[in-house]
Amino acid sequence: MLDLLPGKDDPAPPSGTRGLRLLPLRGVRYVPEEVGGLAAVTSPPLDGVVPRDGQAPAHPYNIARLILPQADTAEARRRQASGTLRAWLAEGVLASDAEPALYVYEQSRGALVQRGVIGALALSPPEEGVVLPHEDVIVHVLEERAALVRATAAHLEPVLLSYRGTVGPAGATSVVEWATARPPLLVTTTEDGFHHRLWSITDPADVGEVADHIAGHQALIADGHHRWATYLRLQQEQTVTPSPWDYGLVLLVDTALYPLQVNAIHRLLHRLPLSEALAAVGDSFRVRRLDTSLAPAMAALEEAASTGNAFLLAGDGSYHLLDSPDPALLARTMRQDRPADWRALDAAVLHETLLAQVWRIPDAADSIAYIHDAEAAVAQAELHDATAVLMHPVREEVVHDLARRGVTMPRKSTSFGPKPAPGLILRSLEDMCPSPE
Structure with a gap:
């Protein structure tokens, strides 16, 4: 993995190339x-x-x-x-x-x-x-x-x-x-x-x-x-x-x-009411309702994301924490032509499993909006009877390591x-x- 400790340099470009000009x-x-x-x-x-x-x-x-x-x-x-x-x-x-x-x-x-x-x-x-x-x-x-x-x-x-x-x-x-x-x-x-x-x-x-x-x-x-x-x-x-x-x-x-x-980019699912999103998830993830404000809900998301895939859904005035996905569901829905650390990305699980398989939502502008501000995403979801999917940011060293190996992350995975x-x-x-x- 790329060493990002202070005082370390990026590796030089591969031999035979002219580098940054x-x-x-x-x-x-x-x-x-x-x-x-x-x-x-x-x-x-x-x-x-x-x-x-x-x-x-x-x-x-x-x-x-x-x-x-x-x-x-x-x-x-x-x-x-x-x-x-x-x-x-x-x-x-x-x-x-x-x-x-x-x-x-x-x-x-x-x-x-x-x-x-x-x-x-x-x-x-x-x-x-x-x-x-x-x-x-x-x-x-x-x-x-x-x-x-x-x-x-x-x-x-x-x-x-x-x-x-x-x-x-x-x-x-x-x-x-x-x-x-x-x-x-x-x-x-x-x-x-x-x-x-x-x-x-x-x-x-x-x-x-x-x-x-x-x-x-x-x-x-x-x-x-x-x-x-x-x-x-x-x-x-x-x-x-x-x-x-x-x-x-x-x-x-x-x-x-x-x-x-490094910040996350959140999703607003225009045509999916939160009640339908939760019903479709069923028991394929652990779901916990959080009757709290945004800040402590995001703190709960951060804690859950430290041990595995986690998402925060909003749209009905409360928050719903999704974590601990069913391993069998992931094995069935995640791409096998990508390395294990790519398959572990929250954005990958969101797009490959939740959006494509559980919710059947196409990744198109009329179905999904990408919003940088969590509060704005929640407000839009509540206003339009939609679902906001709040994300936890990926670590910078993961981004660098995948990029060095030529592996691209799902679109809108990070916001630097x-x-x-x-x-x-x-x-x-x-x-x-x-x-x-």
């Missing part, structure tokens, strides 16, 4: 004087599997108008996003920075501080073992994202990648920390209470030092599997090489210095964070910085 880019950013404040034009991270609510953001220049345009058809949404982006660039609402840079990005809230480096990363397929996915993607979401990027010729959000560097104020770390001592390019605070700051590194020697440090590591896709898969798909469509499509916009975070948080705020930096695919080769 990070290039500077001319970031496309909002012009604050034109939008009246950055907080109003940023957006919470948007998830392509959450149903559209049909409501456009209040601010006319909010980044959500590009990432999640509202129109009746897919083609209209693509045309709208493309036209909007070009209009904002022409009007000076968005502008490219004057010179290529790597960008140091900081997020902080209370005692939590996370810093990383934003740049254009050379693409590499999973089999090269340089950038490791850990979750499956949803085909229709991938197709929609690819169509949007194809239409706009822009990367609208960075992929969040994690790697584990060397602990200590040496090498690229000193360059990054030195950059934060200077006045930032931007400062803003978003609705979730996070403070955001951005700096640029433009000196070629400093850029090279950061890039050389990062090159010696593997990276895990912490957030943005669909964006990374989109990068790879659109690269394959190009007939000219090299091209801007050979690189993707990423945020690289050294988790030896700034550990990411904090995620970068959309709208602070974009990348135009019509602006190619010089290649170092």
Whole structure:
């Protein structure tokens, strides 16, 4: 299993590969004087599997108008996003920075501080073992994202990648920390209470030092599997090489210095009332009703999950803890072509056993919503006579170990964070910085 103890490095990429190659880019950013404040034009991270609510953001220049345009058809949404982006660039609402840079990005809230480096990363397929996915993607979401990027010729959000560097104020770390001592390019605070700051590194020697440090590591896709898969798909469509499509916009975070948080993603089963969900489960799991509030119910879930598969169902004003699944049921319903530690995942048991076999629910947008906030999932279930399935987060070392072995987890198994705020930096695919080769 991958060693994640402090002070340990990620293993180098497999021999014969070039490793992580990070290039500077001319970031496309909002012009604050034109939008009246950055907080109003940023957006919470948007998830392509959450149903559209049909409501456009209040601010006319909010980044959500590009990432999640509202129109009746897919083609209209693509045309709208493309036209909007070009209009904002022409009007000076968005502008490219004057010179290529790597960008140091900081997020902080209370005692939590996370810093990383934003740049254009050379693409590499999973089999090269340089950038490791850990979750499956949803085909229709991938197709929609690819169509949007194809239409706009822009990367609208960075992929969040994690790697584990060397602990200590040496090498690229000193360059990054030195950059934060200077006045930032931007400062803003978003609705979730996070403070955001951005700096640029433009000196070629400093850029090279950061890039050389990062090159010696593997990276895990912490957030943005669909964006990374989109990068790879659109690269394959190009007939000219090299091209801007050979690189993707990423945020690289050294988790030896700034550990990411790992949270669960909960499920809302639109068409399944809780009473029917419990009846279908029967005695295939141990079921305990918890007449309590959310916090102690989640604590009970954490305790149960420490010894085996466990889920918390909600939707009737109380909570129902499911654990101790029938081994015969698991043996009959779980995939046997996956390793034992994959079959032990809560998300795997949920999708393979409960959703597919016990509840007979297809994994489609009209049947399941993926919600990051447990309280919101419970509220929606109670409001619509549905079932919320609350999950306990998987351990980070399990994610890394499966990814290193090329085993992907079920979709939406984890939520790494904090995620970068959309709208602070974009990348135009019509602006190619010089290649170092």
